Amino acid sequence: MNKKLSFGQRYSKLRSGYKIVICFLLIMIAIILFEILTHGYKRNYGGQYPQEVAFILIPIILWKYVEKKSLQSMGFTKGKGSILSFVLGLVFGAVSMTAVFILLLATRNAVFLGNIINPNITNQTLKDLILFILVGFAEEIFLRGYCLRSISERNKKITAAIITSLLFSVLHALNPNVTAVFFVNVVLIGMLFSYMTFKFNIWLPIGFHIMWDYFEGNVWGFPDSGMIVKGIYNIKILGSNVINGGLVGPEGGLIVTFITLVGFLIIFLSKNNKAA
Template sequence: MFKNIFINKNSQPRAGWKIAIVFIFFTLLTFITQIAVGIVYTVIQLLYHQDLLKTASDLNKSLTLSTPLGFIATLLQCACMILSIVIFWRKFDKKPLRDIGLINLKDGCKDLIIGLILGAAALTIVFFILLVTGNIKLIGALNRPNFNTYALTGIILFIFVGINEEMFARGYCFTVLKQSTNKWIALIVSSIIFAAMHSLNSGISFLSYVNLFLFALLAMYMTIKSGNLWLSIGLHITWNYFEGNVFGFLVSGNETNGIYNVRNTADNIINGGQFGPEGGLIVTLILILCFLFMWKFYNRKIIHA
């Protein structure tokens, strides 16, 4: 009976344990790399004659998406997740990455481009709706964007974030869950996992969870319909990039530097408050419209896995 807790009727580790082991391995790997980054940062600061207490304080303040150190730390975190998935999928499931939807980029290029366009368009619409309705205020002029280095580093960062989160939630979790249950349950559970991954983010609310869940369902629908991850990866990349590094919103509660700078006129259920637009009703509406767009206009045959 004790064995049945870990092993299913097909003599394979249960999906929940597979996901948990990958996540634990990722957490440990990330912890080690972050400690290494912290040590290197501390040594460099001490060499410049900065006292230890100030260094510790500066280190804590620097671990945000809008700082160089936070940028490096996030890239390493994404790399740790990608590496964890590759190791456990290739070495333990002994299957190619295309089985979790990561097909050759040449074959998925068209889907990637469609996803990139959809993500950019969706957040542009969100921005203008919030601006026109007076739920946000633009600091500066619309015809005077402030192009900076964050416009470049942001796209690099969110490429990694998009690949990392899609590989884990839509690729690994969905595929592993589908091994022991039907795809609809796998779809729901993997979407819940994706939403739960943001639980520690600043400003999260009930509506934030709802929108994260809807985003996950949309990305999963796109993955099933296209038969690969590149469509949802494209959506995820430009969704985050335009939200943060173009329009200057909070990205799931994380501060970024955009070529535009906006602030909420008042934190409310429309603009999402301190979680950013993903915590607001405008994003709920846009996600529903994205579902309708994919259902109506995306023509590739659904892959019934």
């Protein structure tokens, strides 16, 4: 007589596509229920916080408590090396977006307005940092933690990376002023994050993601994925072309394409003495 499988065991045996759809639907349900129960907190206060928390918690709950898998198998390695990976990710993301900023100035695709020693730091600057920390964790846990690892259990790593990178671009499809180059860059960045996750751990892309987004809009004042953000510094994009990305921001331009490819080279040349 065959032993009856538990709910978690049956769920774990589902194809990755079904698990991803279920996870996403549960996230949407959680967001809607929260808004109903709090009488429109998200709508009234304009906060993304409940949405990002749902994208963090639901995948972790399914992975750890339903499928009974360790968070380490999701990419959350332990120890001092994990802290170092996170910090290096933060630095890597900040330096990469600063390189984009410098190249845009050097190629005369943008001009810097104001004084570098007089940043416009406000309460919103800190609030946005908290938000982007949540966004970095949320998108990476859902995509590079849950989706990437689920798909790679039964498929090649490159297949999992391509699929999750395409999903990454779909999540940004409704952003304003998007272009073909923007989608290509989002897919490339998604592939870079997947490469980081497989070679090292998920801490590295989380850190990179946080600072890349934060420095893009809130520090250097670029449009972030088509959305206007008030930065502590101000720049002016000169014209709208395939180099600077125009209204969508630098993520819609070839300079970001170049910096992303440099990122691949850096990760390729980096040594990892311990498997993720």
